[in-house]
Amino acid sequence: MGAHKSWAELRAEALSHPGASGAYEAARIRFEVGEAVRERRRQLGLTQAELAEWAGLKQPAVARLEGGGTMPTIPVLERIAQALEVRLSVEFHPLREAG
Template identity: 75%
Template sequence: MDERSSWAEMRAEVMARPGAGAAYEAARIRFELGAAVRGLREKAGLTQIELANRAGLKQPAVARLEAGGTMPTIPVLERIAEALGTRLSVEFRPLREAG
């Protein structure tokens, strides 16, 4: 069995694999979108079921989105934004400024 001396070394090994950086970035985006939706939902005082009903979704879909388990489409994000009384804003930023 291969011994590793630290988490940082193991992460570096995994990230060195082809496609790992892109997969990590996609997961980060899903997580951030989910956290943003959850924060807005909680601020509005809504349950997942209430948000789902307002957005024309099922509660499990909202739960998956909030957990970062799915990459929502722009139309779904627009429906969620409207259900939360907000406006969806999508922007492009130079890589050096991106999260």
């Protein structure tokens, strides 16, 4: 029987494949955007349906976004930001400083 690999080893192995790190980074961004939208929506006491209505979207689109299942465009993010009463900010960070 072979030794079991740790999660860190499995992750490093998976990310070593060509294109995997780009897909991982895209998934991380989708997750973080969705988490930020969900957190702010809850702070305001809004339902997904209410946010969708105010942002000119459908409720399933908000659910997909909050779940990290879609990468919204900047115009969609601007509409969501306005509905959430926040300012949209997009930043670039050098890779050596990125988390």
